[in-house]
Amino acid sequence: MKWLVRILFALGAMAIVGALGVVGMYYYIKPELPSVAVLKDVRLQTPMRVYSADGELISQFGEKRRIPLNIEDMPPLLIKAFLDTEDSRFYEHPGIDFVGLGRAAVNLVLTGHKSQGASTITMQLARNFFLTREKTYIRKIKEMFIAWHIEQLLSKDEILELYLNKIELGHRAFGVGAAAQVYYGKDVKDLTLPEMAVLAGLPKAPSTLNPISSPERALARRNVVLARMKDMGDITQAQYDEASKAPNTAKYHGAEITLSAHYVAEMVRQEMVDLFGEDAAYGEGYQVFTTINSKDQRAAQQAVITNVLNYDRRHGWRGPVQKLKDWPWDESKIQDFLKGQMTYTPLIPAVVTAVQDQSATVEVKGKGKLELDWSAMDWARPFINENRQGPAPDKASEIVAPGDLVYVRPHGDGWLLAQIPEVNSAFVSLRPQDGAIEALVGGFNYYLSKYNRVTQAKRQVGSNIKPFIYSAALDNGFTLASLVNDAPINQWDRSQGYAWRPKNSPPVYNGPTRLRMGLAESKNVMSVRLLRAVGIDTVIDRLSDFGFPREDLPRNESLALGSASLTPMNVARGFSAIANGGFLVTPYLIDKVEDGYGNLVWMATPKVACAECEQMLAKAKPWPVVNDQEAAMDAAFAQLQGSGDVSWQEQCPVSYIGSNRLAPRAISAQTAFLVTQAMESTIWGGGSWNHGTGWNGTGWRAARELKRHDIAGKTGTTNESKDAWFSGFMPDLQATSWIGYDTYQHELGGTTRMKAITDDPIFGKEGGAKSAQPPWNAYMKIALDGMPEEGFPVPPGIVTVRIDRETGKLTRATDYTSRFEYFKAGTEPKTFARDTLANPFDGPLQPSQSSNDDIFAPAEPQKTGN
Template structure:
């Protein structure tokens, strides 16, 4: 008996030696193919690029994988317990491999021929996730075992677990528990309930088929398994188990935690980062800080949306989007399901009319339930007939809506009102004029609806927004703000076309000789043409070129003075910045700095500023554009500038600006500035040939409504005012200091000549001041001649 025991012992030693030798041989065979796991010491998890406002609000996130790395000490113990109970209960005891599990998997393979995944510890999963594929082969499994053992010798258990919890794929492009908590529940991991923790802990085995969004039934079954193992291992009590089991599967998809809506800004910053870092920008965890402040960006967005909706409201209601039923009405469940499938376009929400009374309507609104549209929310909706024609004022609700209508609604204070998606569009671009940093930019009514960035890409005719540039060239070539130019009709015969060119003012009044300051403030077209003729087209084109406008394709004709060239709102704001900052051309930029995932600055903006206009000329144009806001006096009466509404709304003396409207009102502009902000607002149809039209007075609305033609002053200026009200709140009013190269003189406002009597103060560059004094008998008034033109 002893002899057989000795032989059995020797045989066992032999088998052990063979096993060790076999393992050694296997190791030698796969060793050349094993990666260097030491890089795990300095591993940098792939994280998406995030775009922030200057004050740290998240604007957007770019990257295929969503990941939010979390240190192990910040992981909730409950989450760690759930993962270990489900994936690797002996994680803190084993050396990286589970011998019993491997043996069990080997028996299954020898007896059935099936290569099942099982027996992988968390360390083995880390090895596979970072270095290997998921193919089920013996070779891959052997490599996985050796790598796991090497990892265990290199890293602590907590370090291994942290890598696992931050790397593992958990469905819907979320990688790691931090991202999964946000994607499924919109929470930080520390805020998850036990039921939510168990749901996430059950995902690693099958994230595509076990997640609660794609398959809530299977997800609930998997959650029960996790909770059962936590109960068996003593990590939770029976009461906790029962409560978590009873919790509903309430997961839904949550996007990135966007705290500031600025999609056009986000895309500009995204493209900039992509140009610098290529495709690596999506995985390096870049933090891109833009130049916009959240409050200013919100103000710009609100101002543009309000302005476009106001235009749309006064032009009439185009009717329901669709009639959902003709016979039997839909059930509440059918309506809810249909609304859930439709998009929302802030601030508009889809709704279905379920009842109509004499002067109200009941509607079911997406995600809001049943609401009432009172008469105040309906009475605006007279029929739209054409862009320049509306139907009669509404008398009762049924004239606008019917049961079964699919409509749009939006908040109106505490109530809701009938709305519609506007066909009109627009843009706003605002800068810090001193360095070119973009402070607010909105490229259209809604980015989801249409991603075309009109602020940066839509080249539209400038209209009278061009005049300050023409006037600045004139001031550099012998004219002054007191120079008298004849505001009288022009009839120019063109022998080439054998046609007469008759540019006209708008409104249809000519006032005879007037000062340059007044002509710019009142946007006199024929004066602008005469100044261009007196200066020379080449000089004017050079001024536009110096300010950053592309002049290569601009026809060298007198129509230049009326705004025939095209520009984007961002280009226009950049041009006007030179009048706000003392004559310097700035280069607009949207990215302030870029940091890596560790906070190291990889890029920081260096503003480009170049002097292109004299400080004196810049000051003089600013003065004239200030008169466009506050008006002036001449010929014995006070006159308003075209931007007088801005003065009334903002009540600041340091604002300046210019309206602009193109032929047949296809484009409406307002560009203006203070020493601290410059902004340009544009409104128009994406269809270049569609005029903005006209509106008649709506008897149902109050007396403050806009009626008549759509022009820069009535259509674009309210948007500019809406933004500036918020943007200037932190900037106290301040005077522009007069440059040392100017001096002042008292002039007669009717003649532009010096006077020793009662007059007004004007600024002059030495050599441009009037040479003579005005005599009282020479002062005179000039009558008007009626002509029509829409270019102002």
């Protein structure tokens, strides 16, 4: 009894000392312990996700991939796998498993090594949130105290849910939701038992036990987990036997991107960092909804790719990428080599393995052997320079040889020999009413070049500048019927010592020509004469009204031919102001931003084009403030709202926006309409083909392909064809297309016709109509599919009169020599052409229902192809 008492006394003393030691240790390190109250409102770091306007995922950004889940959404068997492996007594202990600690302590005493862990799930959660992974005793003590605090604050299910969403599982996947997607491309509810076991085996060493980096070790660890689940009674022997024999099916799965638009994604990333800062943008789980229309974006991307590849193909074959050394190679060596070669969709690297008379065998990256028949390669005449191509080939050996590294691409049901293009392109479309970006393509391929040509490339705009110059002329004494001499210009420049001789392209001159025809046929000398008549200062002021930076506008007459360098976005914005009736909207890409819980945190407030709102505001004049347009409009809106008259709310479709969101005017509605009319003639031409007076505008291909009259456009080609443009619009959509080389060392050149290229009938000198318009046509064909044809609305203050096509004066003739033309009221011609009756009226021409109805008509939309 004496020894028993002594032993009990010693044990009691040790327990008291131990307890006092624990208490002392707690108070010693208490100042260093973090507050775990933050776990009540924890915000798991989740990536930023970028969506199209219709909800397709474009991209995601952030170091950590995480898909937060409620514990109710996790499969019970997956939870069992983690509990059985990491903490089988989780629901029994208070955050610290003393049985496990004792076992680890005994093992340490016997072996001298810390080979057994004693961390519970709660302790792992404490370490993941508040501590580091350093293996020290003081860290372990802190870990236990924090775990105990957590258990007082949260329920067991809340702790487990946080753990399964927080735990690192390799390949930047955090939490089971992200891991299921990264390794198997699945939702957690669709995981199989062996897949669940793989995930449950990862917390021990996610970088070395994951099934992608270390498949053999991952399978061994998986079977340990399965054995543990069998021992715990959570799976049967049969389930274990079947699951332990399952092959490794894991492979890396990126984010579930459904709309690949890399240039758009990068623009959003930059803007989100500007709005919220880098840490918040990448980690707060923001859901970014863009203005991008997925159908339009796909159409734009395909149009650009097809056009660039067509241009490249008709200019000839530049030869293989490289010739492999020590040829021949076996198939496995070829595929290993090809794995290191970049794919630039749709271009896939391949190695030529055999060449027959008019065919070739190629080993294609990831696809094995394919045969290229003669129709896949007979286009490959030698490239000499941008303007010259060699003779068409007769046999395959003139094009490729075994051991050549080349590119191929899908084409219809087969494949085409291809090459990486050196030319590049850009495309952007806007909603004219508010500037929303519907589609944007910054180049042929983002991984080939991340340079966004839509927003970063300042290129000479060529004849794309002319509609803006014509708008200045229409506000300074000219009409669509005004005659301007289309004749060569010879001007001696005393300072330079030479004569400036701007020429038409082609060099055809028609003499006195109406403005409508001059713009539609893109007459260079007429544009120069208009600039001279209006004055260069007036023209530069007008161009700046369209948002073009003054510093990019040269102060000389070359401006009339488009020597200004602007980005495609600048150009698209300017044309949108014509399309929407004269309002200068600002392009924008992000529509709204939500947090990870679906709460709206930011929303765009674009300024909009709204003629109806403008008209309603006009009723409230006089404005109390006359020297501040926005303040005046605010006051006018206040007057309307306080008047009791609510009719303006019904007539103004965007009245809810308030006056501060009405876009400023670049030009009047009447001027915008008249420029649009001339640009319609660019598409549809005019005259009478039956009587030999018919003519085409430079954009006639759009009429042939789209077959609708509510489109207007303008080609653009610069000196030496180094840049080619096409910009055009219909009432609800504007788009601008550009193509050229990134350096000015190359011109777009020209080609001779080749019978082998039957799907691309373009040949001859490259330019706006041939090189830049095809993607615009292809895009609009898809974007406008199913959209009813609508005319451009005629604004107040526009009248139409019948004019003589040759002189632009009034006429009574109703045959092919005449047409109805639009004018601003009061600017219509007052005299008749010489071959018609004299004007029977004294004073200005007025509307009438009498005998001159064939001269004057109400202003209604007219088709311009007559």
